[in-house]
Amino acid sequence: MTEPEVEDQAAGGAIDTLRRRETPEGVEITLRLAGPVPRALAFGIDLAIRGGVYLALTPLAGLAGIGTGLLLLALFLLEWLYPVFFELHRGATPGKRAMGLLVVHADGTPVAPSASLLRNLLRGVDFLPVLYGVGLVACLVDRDFRRLGDLAAGTLVIHREPPLPATLPAHPPLPPPVPLDLATQQAVLAFAERSPRLSPARRAELAALAGFDTRATADADPAATLLGVANWISRGKSAVDTPPAAATAPQAAPAGASTAASTAAGERAP
Amino acid sequence: MDLSRMTATARPRSPWESIDLGFALARTWFLPLWLCWWLTAAPLALAALVPLHRHPDLWLLLVWWCKPAFEALPLHWLSRALFGEQLALPAAARSLPRALPPRLWPQLLWRRIGMGRSFNMAVTLLEAPRGGARGQRLRVLRTGAAGWLTLVCVHLEAILWLSGLLLLAFLVPEGLPTPDLEAAIFDTGSAPYWIASLGMVLAMSVIAPCYVAAGFALYLGRRTELEAWDLELAFRRARATRRTGRLRPGSTAVLLLAVLLPASGTATTMTSDEAEARIEAVLAHPDFGGTREAQVWVYVGDDDAQPDEPRVQAQLPAWLIQALAEGMKWLLLIAAAVALALLALPLVRDLAAGRRQHSAPAEQPGAQVAPAEADAGPPPADLPAAVRRLLAAGDVRAALALLYREQLRHLRAAGVELPDSATEQDCLRAARRLGEPRRLAYLEQVVGAWQAVAYGHRPLEPAAVTALLQDQDTFAPAGGRG
Numbered sequence: 077m078t079e080p081e082v083e084d085q086a087a088g089g090a091i092d093t094l095r096r097r098e099t100p101e102g103v104e105i106t107l108r109l110a111g112p113v114p115r116a117l118a119f120g121i122d123l124a125i126r127g128g129v130y131l132a133l134t135p136l137a138g139l140a141g142i143g144t145g146l147l148l149l150a151l152f153l154l155e156w157l158y159p160v161f162f163e164l165h166r167g168a169t170p171g172k173r174a175m176g177l178l179v180v181h182a183d184g185t186p187v188a189p190s191a192s193l194l195r196n197l198l199r200g201v202d203f204l205p206v207l208y209g210v211g212l213v214a215c216l217v218d219r220d221f222r223r224l225g226d227l228a229a230g231t232l233v234i235h236r237e238p239p240l241p242a243t244l245p246a247h248p249p250l251p252p253p254v255p256l257d258l259a260t261q262q263a264v265l266a267f268a269e270r271s272p273r274l275s276p277a278r279r280a281e282l283a284a285l286a287g288f289d290t291r292a293t294a295d296a297d298p299a300a301t302l303l304g305v306a307n308w309i310s311r312g313k314s315a316v317d318t319p320p321a322a323a324t325a326p327q328a329a330p331a332g333a334s335t336a337a338s339t340a341a342g343e344r345a346p
Numbered sequence: 347m348d349l350s351r352m353t354a355t356a357r358p359r360s361p362w363e364s365i366d367l368g369f370a371l372a373r374t375w376f377l378p379l380w381l382c383w384w385l386t387a388a389p390l391a392l393a394a395l396v397p398l399h400r401h402p403d404l405w406l407l408l409v410w411w412c413k414p415a416f417e418a419l420p421l422h423w424l425s426r427a428l429f430g431e432q433l434a435l436p437a438a439a440r441s442l443p444r445a446l447p448p449r450l451w452p453q454l455l456w457r458r459i460g461m462g463r464s465f466n467m468a469v470t471l472l473e474a475p476r477g478g479a480r481g482q483r484l485r486v487l488r489t490g491a492a493g494w495l496t497l498v499c500v501h502l503e504a505i506l507w508l509s510g511l512l513l514l515a516f517l518v519p520e521g522l523p524t525p526d527l528e529a530a531i532f533d534t535g536s537a538p539y540w541i542a543s544l545g546m547v548l549a550m551s552v553i554a555p556c557y558v559a560a561g562f563a564l565y566l567g568r569r570t571e572l573e574a575w576d577l578e579l580a581f582r583r584a585r586a587t588r589r590t591g592r593l594r595p596g597s598t599a600v601l602l603l604a605v606l607l608p609a610s611g612t613a614t615t616m617t618s619d620e621a622e623a624r625i626e627a628v629l630a631h632p633d634f635g636g637t638r639e640a641q642v643w644v645y646v647g648d649d650d651a652q653p654d655e656p657r658v659q660a661q662l663p664a665w666l667i668q669a670l671a672e673g674m675k676w677l678l679l680i681a682a683a684v685a686l687a688l689l690a691l692p693l694v695r696d697l698a699a700g701r702r703q704h705s706a707p708a709e710q711p712g713a714q715v716a717p718a719e720a721d722a723g724p725p726p727a728d729l730p731a732a733v734r735r736l737l738a739a740g741d742v743r744a745a746l747a748l749l750y751r752e753q754l755r756h757l758r759a760a761g762v763e764l765p766d767s768a769t770e771q772d773c774l775r776a777a778r779r780l781g782e783p784r785r786l787a788y789l790e791q792v793v794g795a796w797q798a799v800a801y802g803h804r805p806l807e808p809a810a811v812t813a814l815l816q817d818q819d820t821f822a823p824a825g826g827r828g
Binding site for chain 1: 353362552577
């Protein structure tokens, strides 16, 4: 249905870190798995945060018996419940948020208390024999980069959705010279979005590849024609008054927003 | 370079996602990449052993320093495999001269130290830019994530090495000499150090494919982003579709457009029957829902009870069945009643026993300790006679109890308040407060004997009781008896 899926079939299972899930409403969502490197960096950030909290708590040790008790209590709570607390309230620990990561169930739903508790209690196992050795090996071996805690709790660590891309460059809308299928519509929109970042030569090359007949249009430049078609597809709405629903359509480039784009197509048809 | 043969999805990715793609690639092709690494590393490591067999630290340093050379072949292999050409191991060995071009030398000399190695290697070896072009190309493609990748991979290597070493140490049985971990890390030249060094090289070899693939994926990601490879693929495909002049079956939107767009010529000339057929064809597409097989159990009535019933009725007359059923019912009822009664009987017995225990309160102190004779209300009129009678009957305990109760009676008569719950020691304390040394001494004797017999179950000669009785007689008049 979307472009990458077709490619999957063509290449006999292309390698990627995308996992598709269908919601009960029949909407397909895409999870973008996070691997060991971003997760290790997120852990480093969390470690630094916890270290800072410990440093701030060291004056407690001056209070003799009760101070030591409080310190030990803080140590216990921070080591075991810090990730659980943040995963349940904000979806991920501050370190993971800084790296743009999110903890979800395997089906993409937000992580529940039991799963979060389980995956964090099993940190004790993943940590063995030293510094997450077992977790690292599990992460490298597993297809979805899951450590043992994730395997037990049925959770995934994924990249958050990227911010919505920039709006389309303004251009008078042009109807496409031929009917375009969904994937091509998405590609045209993505081209318009990303054209400011492409070199002029590459832009012209891509537009020539698209191969629209430009004789019928006012523009002789194929790249400008593509921009016009993109504006026609997004109903000529400019950057200023683009509602969120329409703004997701351009994002459809590789994956994800196929539903938004198809909705747009369906709405436009009458 | 034919993008359509790419075995990884081309799409714009963040640098982190590119690194993750690299790890996915390394996981998919781990074995060939690992072997490719060893193909270069093993000969060099073995050759270096000859001069450096006394200096494992230098040997390890050399192996570490030459890592770029080992990573060249996996990179070469990967760049081929990504476009669908997976070299077998012999073919990879033959391509070694091409994978290790002279431009690799700077990587092994003055460019060895640097955080962006994985990424720079991909640019240098795969694009082969000349002279100043390399620097320019790197400036264009540069991404900060390459440094982080190197940093993390160094740590992953160390973790893997240390984990393996500790695991090995943990698994040594208790009887054997304990492995010297300190020597393994610091004592150059010792056997544990050699094992640790080999473990380090092994850890390098495991992380290297991931590192190479992640650097390569970063490079791919940058080029996909800058050159819009995914768009190129999409446009090429669209053009191919148009050229064949056939709409792909999956593109429902196009069908919808073709049916409903006023601009398209077919919509105006279509009859309603044609339109209906077209609509049905569109709705038959899986996008609009499909059929699903599900198995559920549905009650359809008991059809095999019918043939059985007449046969039984034919064999036995109805009244007999009726009588049998009735008899069976009463039999079961009686059995149930009997079972109930049997169950209830012990319960009732227990309850009754419990009530009897509750209704037997201790009236006086000492009463509960000498239940046999002594709890019989008033004391006997002739105490010595009663005691002697009991002694003659062999009941030392009851005789002592009588003596004890007699003393308690004296205490009460003297105005001492003794509650029913008072123990022997309470009585003694009360007697001490009374301040009659002789009587106290006597009471102590009686209590001692009583406790020995009643609680200690120690045998006591009847003669001792008789002696106590006689002692009691000596001051009975003085105690104001009666």
